[in-house]
Amino acid sequence: MNIERMDPMFKHSIWREQNAILYFSGTALSKLGDKFYIIAIPWLIYELTQSAASMGMMFLFQTLPFILVSPIAGVLADRFPRRTLLFACALLQGLLVAIIPILSILQVLQIWHIYFLGFIIASFGAVFSVVNATVVPQLFKKESLIKVNTTLQFIDTSSVLLGSMLAGILISKINVYNVLFLDAFSFFPIAVSILFLTFLSKEAPSKVTSNSWQQLRDGANFLLKHSILGPFTLLVLLANVANGALISMLIYFSREKLLLTSEEIGWVYAGAAVTQIIAIAIVNHLGNKGNHIRLMLNNIMISGLGIITVSFSWNWQTLLLAVAIQSAPVIMFNVLFKTMRQRLVPSYIFGRVNGIISMLGMGALPLAGFLTGIIAEAIDIRFIFFTLGFISFLVPLRFTKLTKLNVEEEERKVTVI
Template sequence: MKKGYFATPSSRNMLLFFTGKLASILGSGMYTFVVGLYILKLTGSGSSFAVTLICGMLPRIVLAPFAGVMADRMNRRMLLIYSDLAAVLTLLLAFLAVSLGGGMLLPIYTSLVLLSVCSTFYGISVSSSLLQLVDSQYIQRAGSLNQMAGSIGNLLAPVLGGMLYAVVPFKLFMLLNAAGFTISTLMSCGLRFKRDPELTESGGAADPAALSHAGRDLSNMMSELRSSLTGGISYVFKKPVIRAILIIVFWVNFFVVALNVVLPFVAVEHLSLSSGQYGTLNAMLAAGMLVMSLLLSVRRQSSSPARSLIRGLTSLGLLFIAMALPLIFFFSTGSAFIFLLVLMFLTGSTVMNINIPIQVYLQQTVEADYRGRVFAVVETASGAIAPAGMILYGLLVDLLPAAFLLTASGLAILLVTLLGRRGLKSGNELEANENREAEVQLHA
């Protein structure tokens, strides 16, 4: 008799972490969206609205490396639970502060920062824990579900947030979000983590003596954190393939920012699309990510994640170049809209074909007690360059033709792909030689 799909621990864990992450992403996404609307209505100030974006972005960039250290040194299941509980507590305290203080902005900004901190620790803990939650043959499916939860959450958060904001008072909205994080907490409590022998042998998260020693006083704890963080960065740069992936992620994220800065300018100023049509373009990007995540969750796991990464990056560069075509050749408004809809859907799909192979490769190759720090370094590298790209493209879009910027960005992505392919190839050869030398010394 065939067992039910959720009878295995891997399948059960996938359902629980998918539900928990979806609730967490929806909660934080809706809150950020609604807070922006609330502050705009309250102050009418664009600068105040910009502060909300900074409050959501900056903690991720600054704290991701420390979140990786904590994910490697703590029980990851408990870190997930503590992150969600902290989010619930943050929203409850913000509710009390707003209820007692009226229209004060400080508690709202503070809650955004704290929720971003909680989200950073939660996200890195989930990403670095997949091999402890599922068997190795399900790692691509788990990675796809992880990305799918983020895609669905990002797609639905503005829609649901806008609908609720229209009918629910802001203070009550805080309580609804607290309930969402409570659901995520319950899902995390139900997860069953496999014991990872690597952690125990290397003295990482499973070594309570190390944690006890680190917690003797504040100075010792900070010393331990700095040492662990330095060790994680050193690990990344000692692994040629991971180092090559990090460089690719860094530069590709710099040029991909053109999509966020140049495309709105193209859609509104050059193609005269309505705000509704532009919103639909953004929705198609999320829809492409969602569909590809679904496909990858049922497709056979790739035997060569690096090859899938290179194919995805090549496609992304060509898609950026194609987005310039309506600005170079004559397109009616309707045909340009349909053309960009298709390209945005394909771009979303391609992004998943890039992100998931990277996740699969890191899950399969990075030692368990370094996994959290490696994911944190990759996330920090990709996030830290984005603001610089936004500033640069924001300046260039007023000085250079948008078609040139999109074409140049696509060509730059293709160049990064070409150089990255060589880096991955040489890295693989170098690691293979190191492994052969290690085996020779072992048998000598």
């Protein structure tokens, strides 16, 4: 029986490629472990300190590396073999996570150990994230990038649902330290799979003679001068001010204004995750068809409407709807923007460009959250959400001229080195 005749789509499926099987399976296990870590670390810190300030401090230590280290990671990605960087970062993250429960077994664990290890783990995570995003075009053909990125986004979104649920159950059954051991082991499958990946283009970046600072400037200049990526990076920075405010204050809003229970808040996140999966399926269906620039601008505008809707919600059902309206377009935008970068940036400078975009995008989130928390002490959080959502809706209107640009023409200018 000919399987390809029965299902013509299978003939062109990326799942026929060895790279896809290795890369996605390793990524799925790693992402699941990430969600264990995200739940386990705050749980552990609360058990040790019962302090909200300590949990906030940990958030700072876990966020700072993605702002400070990402540009450096971009330089590393363009200077050293990317396979080596990915393998080393995955292995080191796993080993460092395992140190936390080991210190507990030795009865010497203190809160500063978790802060310090958390910062180092996040630093290697920032390097891995930038290099990982940079290496995708070297593993898959250009025409497959939309499918690859939608699959990666599906894995990430699904791991939020499955990982959070499993982490909660496992913490109650086997304790938080054993959950951290499981997280540590989850890094090893992706580390091993990286060793067997086949690169479609030259694996090691070209040798460079300039210093690291000059390389970083080259990446920034490329981004600033690019007719499409430069404006979109600015748009991401502006949109993430509103998104950061919502993400950081959603639990506060849910409890303070809507008086929701933990179960109802869980339904809000679960419902939003389902709509995100639907959004991923839509992007996958669209593929390379249509005007992606127009779609991306519309996504930001719809997301702004979602934030406005949050400000008017009165129970968990209306909040679920509002968060779904806000988050699903963001997921679509992320997939399209990631694919656009992979198609428009030459391989020799891709790491630096990714690092700078990661720094700017991530940098807006904690700052927006911090300022929103301060302002919310004096101004009603509903008004803050409404104002930021309205601004987020209007901002893309200033970028409509981008719809006249031709992505395919820009892509033809790219020289793969």
